[in-house]
Amino acid sequence: MIRAFRIPFSTNVERVALALGHKGIDVDWVDVDPNDRTPVREASGQELVPVLEVDGQVVADSTAILEYLEKRHPDPPLYPLAPARRAEARIFVDWFNRVWKRPPNRLTDELAKERPDEALAGALAEELAGSRDLFEAMLCRRDYLLGDFTVADCASFPFLKYGLLWREEDDEPFHRILMQHLRFDDRYPRLEAWVRRVDQHARA
Template identity: 35%
Template sequence: MNRLFHLPLSPFSRKIRIVLGEKKVSGVDLVEERPWERRMDFLLLSPAGQVPVLQLNGTTLSDSTAIFEYLEETIPEPRLLPRDPAQRAEARRLAAWFDIKFQREVTENLLQERVNKKLMKSGYPDGARIRAGSANIKYHLDYMGWLLERRHWLAGEALTIADISAAAHLSCLDYINDVDWGRNAAVKDWYARIKSRPSFRPLLNDTVPGFTVPSHYANLDF
């Protein structure tokens, strides 16, 4: 059985779901996993206790970067890393930017405080962290806008893992209405293009009990 252990508002889970969609991998069942519950059966699959975990054709893979690299090597088309080494390095740099820097400065502050604490029943949101995340996201949106004024996609002229990583994070924050899409027209246009892709649309059907999505969330044209 092919399965993806995921959490609906985990950007790392969403990244792999988009990659699977882009590469047209079908027949993968989604299994919602709450990592903080520390299920032993799940920890045997993911010693780090993190989602996503992909079981595909008898192989079990954890860590979203490792999963992506495996899929890129075993299902090479369509390519999500450029052929040119310098462009490939740029795509990897930007993917890491979102998965490390954006995650630390924005996603952890906003998603953890507004959503995960409630799901985990682990206390009240920390206002200081929310203010920090709200301030930090402005810098990241401005940087994205700077890139997109010079390129069709974040890393160049074709969709890459950089765009997928960025969109995975922003889509989680958009679910809780924490993205100012009016800040930069280039970023809004870029997100509308990604949101309209068939690989992305299943994410727009995700629901998390206790949270109401903004009216524009699933609207492909905002």
């Protein structure tokens, strides 16, 4: 049995929940108090979730976990089968992690300061909001970001969904930033339809 550690409203945990749901893999969730990461630290030597534990093997980091699941349970695939397409999917996820996530992360840090730099905050907010156009264009005449449902949807949905869906109890500052600056406001019909479509997918 697979064990996985999670905290409420975690975007990176939802990536893994979608991947497990897609592959029909059962998991034993371990709910961790966000203010006491002791079980996560004891299992993995670091404090971030998600963390997966399979037969004594521990995998941390959502992207590494998605790769691990694909390797161990290749059917049904979450990555395209053709090598070039597979590489494109990996490039997308890497871009999402290293480039797309940066403005909302930096904006969250900036706004937490006693005297935020207004110009910097404005530029970061603009960069984040501007990314909606890219996703809207990627969904032109296709249902998912790379055509079929893949790791690209899995990795980005938990973040992009905040343009349309949010829960009042979710008061994580990073998520509030996403809600505020990604709001679709009926101006991104393909992106909105995609969020509704992916939201129907199974989650473990």
